[in-house]
Amino acid sequence: MSVDPILRVSNIETYYGQIQAIRSVSLEVPRGRIVAVLGANGAGKSTILRTVSGLMDPERGSVSFDGKDIVHMAPDLVMRRGMCHVPEGREIFPFLTVSDNLAMGAYTRRDIDGIARDMDVCFSYFPVLRERASQRAGLLSGGEQQMLAISRALMGRPKLLLLDEPSLGLSPILVTQIFNIIRRINQEQGVSILLVEQNAHIALKTADYGYILEVGRIVLQDECRVLLEREDIREFYLGQKDTGVRGARRWKRKKLWRS
Amino acid sequence: MEDAARLLQLVINGAAGGCIYGVIALGFVLIYKASEMINFAQGDLMMLGGFVAFSLIAGMGLNYWVGAALAIAIMAVFGFLLDSVVLRRVIGQPQFAVIMLTLGLGFIFRAAAGISFGYGSVTFVTPFTNKVENFGDIAIGQDSLSIVFGTVVLCAVLYAFFSKTRIGIAMQAASQNQLAAYCMGIPVRTIFSLIWGISAAASAVAGILLAPSTVLDVNMGFLGFKAFAAAVLGGFGSIPGALVGGVVIGIVEQLAGYYLPAGFQDVTWNSMLLLVLIVRPQGLFAETQRKKV
Numbered sequence: 001m002s003v004d005p006i007l008r009v010s011n012i013e014t015y016y017g018q019i020q021a022i023r024s025v026s027l028e029v030p031r032g033r034i035v036a037v038l039g040a041n042g043a044g045k046s047t048i049l050r051t052v053s054g055l056m057d058p059e060r061g062s063v064s065f066d067g068k069d070i071v072h073m074a075p076d077l078v079m080r081r082g083m084c085h086v087p088e089g090r091e092i093f094p095f096l097t098v099s100d101n102l103a104m105g106a107y108t109r110r111d112i113d114g115i116a117r118d119m120d121v122c123f124s125y126f127p128v129l130r131e132r133a134s135q136r137a138g139l140l141s142g143g144e145q146q147m148l149a150i151s152r153a154l155m156g157r158p159k160l161l162l163l164d165e166p167s168l169g170l171s172p173i174l175v176t177q178i179f180n181i182i183r184r185i186n187q188e189q190g191v192s193i194l195l196v197e198q199n200a201h202i203a204l205k206t207a208d209y210g211y212i213l214e215v216g217r218i219v220l221q222d223e224c225r226v227l228l229e230r231e232d233i234r235e236f237y238l239g240q241k242d243t244g245v246r247g248a249r250r251w252k253r254k255k256l257w258r259s
Numbered sequence: 260m261e262d263a264a265r266l267l268q269l270v271i272n273g274a275a276g277g278c279i280y281g282v283i284a285l286g287f288v289l290i291y292k293a294s295e296m297i298n299f300a301q302g303d304l305m306m307l308g309g310f311v312a313f314s315l316i317a318g319m320g321l322n323y324w325v326g327a328a329l330a331i332a333i334m335a336v337f338g339f340l341l342d343s344v345v346l347r348r349v350i351g352q353p354q355f356a357v358i359m360l361t362l363g364l365g366f367i368f369r370a371a372a373g374i375s376f377g378y379g380s381v382t383f384v385t386p387f388t389n390k391v392e393n394f395g396d397i398a399i400g401q402d403s404l405s406i407v408f409g410t411v412v413l414c415a416v417l418y419a420f421f422s423k424t425r426i427g428i429a430m431q432a433a434s435q436n437q438l439a440a441y442c443m444g445i446p447v448r449t450i451f452s453l454i455w456g457i458s459a460a461a462s463a464v465a466g467i468l469l470a471p472s473t474v475l476d477v478n479m480g481f482l483g484f485k486a487f488a489a490a491v492l493g494g495f496g497s498i499p500g501a502l503v504g505g506v507v508i509g510i511v512e513q514l515a516g517y518y519l520p521a522g523f524q525d526v527t528w529n530s531m532l533l534l535v536l537i538v539r540p541q542g543l544f545a546e547t548q549r550k551k552v
């Protein structure tokens with residue numbers, strides 16, 4: 001355990017109705033670091049992020065963010081505390097322009113100058129977004145939408161960024177490009193990052209620390225350079241390179257509708 | 260010439276009536292886009308708006324403009340509370356429950372209005388009552404003109420609001436993708452209640468615009484069904500579509516009333532609704548991409 005991590009998740013268990021998706025998961029994100037959670041399709045990666053960002057409530061366990069317990073806090077309030085979640089499958093606002101999408105990322109901010117400056121920073125990371133600024137976001141390609149989703153989250157000036165499978169459905173070149181930027185965001189802006197991935201190779205290359213998730217349980221955790229050397233990891237996670245091109249799976253936001 | 264003038268007059272009067280349908284339909288569409296609920300009490304909100312304006316202007320003797328503005332504001336608050344106190348509770352229930360609830364609310368509103376204002380018809384004096392503008396040999400009532408003008412102003416205001424203001428864009432965002440809106444820190448719940456407020460305020464505008472040309476009575480809210488048809492005609496997801504749908508129904512209704520035997524006018528909207536559902540179920544202005552819920 002590190003001292004005063006930005007995020008500490010302890011023994012959370014989250015259900016979809018009767019189905020338990022994650023079992024007593026604990027993890028930590030030290031300040032200024034990139035932490036990756038790796039696992040196959042259906043392992044429970046997205047559920048962890050949804051539980052952390054308040055989109056779902058865990059049945060048991062606690063989540064502490066920046067020293068404060070945020071379990072059962074509404075997702076918009078969690079975001080206001082400085083956590084931005086980039087959900088799986090991008091989830092942009094399709095009928096708004098690219099620049100309005102970015103403006104919505106800064107919804108909680110009032111410093112107009114700062115917002116304009118951060119928009120320029122996003123455009124410097126992803127120049128294609130500047131070219132497309134006045135287009136409807138729904139018309140962007142998958143890769144461009146992922147860039148927009150990451151940029152939009154950055155506009156909220158997060159302390160912690162949650163990234164759900166940023167490589168999903170992208171070409172290998174684009175994956176490398178986006179992960180380079182993720183690295184830069186971490187280094188240049190000091191944003192801590194919790195990232196979940198099926199693409200273990202790129203995730204382990206990018207992150208500092210990794211957790212391996214299997215059917216809702218964390219089975220292994222270590223520094224990424226150590227994980228990269230391990231035989232079993234090489235065999236099971238790095239042997240298959242495919243990023244798993246799945247159709248976007250809709251997930252009913254039970255908690256949101258209930259409260 | 261005689262006939263052309265007559266036709267033009269019918270079209271303008273029809274368009275005026277249609278604007279009312281369109282404005283109420285706009286309320287349907289705003290709420291539907293945001294929360295996928297169909298508010299069958301939309302017409303009754305118009306009725307309430309009319310009566311609130313009546314009691315402020317005729318009852319308390321306020322200036323017409325002040326009374327109208329106040330009535331719109333009161334209905335906006337009412338719509339906001341309706342969502343945040345009542346409708347929030349049925350979120351997640353089957354569509355059926357929501358429909359029953361809004362239908363039930365309509366009954367309650369009518370009963371409440373009947374108890375407060377009586378079941379007879381009432382009216383209040385407006386700057387547009389019984390005045391006529393002459394354009395050559397065409398005479399058009401100011402009541403109709405004020406409806407068309409009022410609708411245009413309302414639409415311009417709403418358009419500017421939804422496309423230019425931070426909160427307006429956030430309303431669009433929350434309607435397009437709730438999940439992402441939450442992740443941006445947008446208070447989606449409150450935003451939806453505000454949309455209900457705008458929707459109720461628009462209905463109140465319809466009720467007030469209608470006042471110079473008809474008497475107010477407790478059952479005038481049934482006009483909401485024609486507005487529903489207008490919304491379907493427009494694709495039930497498109498605000499311009501709802502307005503155009505309303506105007507089309509209004510004009511066809513007027514023409515049917517004049518050129519067809521008695522009785523046809525009353526079934527115009529049902530017939531058009533059926534026709535649209537058979538021929539073009541996605542409506543005239545269907546949006547191409549489904550929204551993410």
Ligand SMILES: Nc1ncnc2c1ncn2[C@@H]1O[C@H](COP(=O)(O)OP(=O)(O)O)[C@@H](O)[C@H]1O
Pocket residue numbers: 016019020021039040041042043044045046047048250251252
């Ligand atoms: N909306 C849902 N309803 C029921 N079960 C779900 C739902 N979403 C996910 N699950 C289940 O929870 C488990 C974890 O899902 P998820 O967190 O999406 O996995 P991952 O992101 O690792 O692919 C899976 O077994 C999946 O079937």
Ligand SMILES: [Mg+2]
Pocket residue numbers: 045046047088164165
């Ligand atoms: Mg997932």
